[in-house]
Amino acid sequence: MKLSNKPAERFDWTLAFILLLFCIVSLTAIASAQTTGQYGINFVPKQIQWYVIGSIIVAGVMYxxxxxxKKIAWYAYGLxxxxxxxxHFAPGGEGQIAEVQNNVKRWLNLPVIGKIQPSEFIKTFFILGMARLVSSHHERFEDKTLKTDFFLLGKIMLVLIAPLVFIMEQPDLGTSIVFIAITAAIILVAGISWKIILPVFISGAAAVxxxxxAAIYAQDFMSETLGFDLYQFKRIYSWLDPYSFPTSEGMHLIQAITAIGSGGMFGKGFQGREAYVPENHTDFIFAVIGEExxxxxxxxxxxxxxxxxxxxxxxxxxLKDPFSMYVCTGIIAMITFHVFENIGMNxxxxxxxxIPLPFISYxxxxxxxxxxxxxxxxSMKFHHRTYMFGADDDD
Structure with missing residues (x-):
């Protein structure tokens, strides 16, 4: 079977159309969520701006x-x-290069670029590094043994530790779990023996x-020995019983559940929301969708x-290229976990x-x-088809 080498036919129009639908949903939900003057800014034009910049990024990356x-994967991970x-070490505060919000330092104020959250971008860099690690390992060790599988698993854990430690230090538990989800997905498809994977995953489930x-019954030990912050305990309590623990997280959850429940089968229509949900244009935008x-x-x-x-x-x-397959696996795991976690917490x-709802949250x-x-x-799909055109010439 011969595949076309024309760029227009190799471009993934289906994926582009899906992104367009997400853009429409996002702009509609944000326009409905925000109240005029609520934050002193109209988020819809800003989100359009981010989508335009994002489209330019897609075009540049696809080139x-x-x-x-694969060659620059470790450089991206290192960056x-x-x-x-x-x-972590940058001075934080008003007018400083690092911005502190709610006693948390997660953002950098960069010249020209503006405010960015490094942990968001390193997820993709981390996926590239993991894909390079696993694919290169299999190229080096063609004959698999339990020893080589243990060696691969050890290297994967080492690559995970560095970003995990600094993200937990911020603290950002949600993003930390995203990294663990990405790692788990890549381990599952990396060809490591189930004799190793099964005990590891059982141990992980037991640890969680x-x-x-311990977070419920041994808070002092968790705080003094393991260094967990009080806010993380509050989130667990407010999740299990938000009405008994009326923290800010508990109130957010109560309002989100109220909003979604009041929407019924068909909702209240565009801008017909009545329940007040904080951060409804970002983390709790699904509550707006459910209500309206x-x-x-x-x-x-x-x-x-x-x-x-x-x-x-x-x-x-x-995809036939192992590196490309591992990259796609990591991206699928990242998006899937974001969706489950965001909708689940609503x-x-x-x-x-x-954790924001991918492609929809502001x-x-x-x-x-x-x-x-x-x-x-x-990029993987576009250039894969070019490669396959030549490979299938003799079929």
Whole structure:
């Protein structure tokens, strides 16, 4: 079978159309969520600006081939870790290079670029580094043994530690869990023996269960020995019983549940919301969708994410280059976890972690980092078809 070498036919128009639909949903939801003068700014033009910049990023990233990304993968990973280290030591406060909000230092104020959140971008850089690590390992060790699998798993853990430590230090538990989810997905497809994977995942599940138990019944030990902050305990309590622990997170959750529940089957219509939900244009934008467009509108948005994840999975399975496949796997894991966590925290299935809804929540760093990741998928698909054209010439 011969595949066309024409750029217009190699471009993934389906993925582009899916992104267009997300843009429409995002602008509609943000326009409906914001109240005039609520924040002294109209977020819709800003989100359009981020989508335009994101589209330019996609075009620029798609220009380069997967082999080129494989060559610079460690440099990208190193840049991401450097930004996290720089953020950690940078002076924070008003007029400083690092911005502090709610006693948390997660943003850099850069000349020309403006305010960015390094942890958003390093997720994609981390995926590139992981993909390079696993693919290079398999090239070096063609004959798999338990010893080589243990060696690969150890290297994966080492690459994970650096960003994880500095992100936890911010503290940013939600983003830290995203890194763990990406790592788990890549481990699953890396070909490591189940004799190793199964005990590791069982141990991980046991550790999470133990930590949750300790957070409820052994707070002093968690705080004094492991260095957990009080705000992390409050989020767990407000998740399990928001009415008994009326913290800010608990109130957010109560209002989000109230908004979604009041939407009923068909919702209250555009700008018909009545429940007040803080941060409704960012972390809790799904509550706006649920209230104004009801169960039907919420299902449509969830279905759109399903279509995106399905399409990305289909691309990953089509790719013959291991590096490209691992990159797509990491991106799928990142987006999937974001969707599950954001929607889950809006309906009390999961604790509140401050993770935005991909491609819909307002935010420059979040949207541009997601577009950067999607740009890599465009590149893998675009240049993969060029490669396959030559490979299939004799079929």
């Amino acid at each position: 380069f081939e997967p082999d080129q990304y 991401g870790v450097f930004l996290l280290i720089f953020l 269960t133990t930590l949750l138990w 467009y009801g169960f039907i509108g919420s299902c449509i948005v969830i279905s759109l994410f399903f279509v995106l994840i399905y399409h990305l999975t289909k691309i990953a399975l089509e 309906i009390q299935v999961l604790p509140i972690t401050g 935010g420059g760093s979040s949207l541009m980092s997601n577009m950067l990741a999607i740009g890599l998928v465009f």
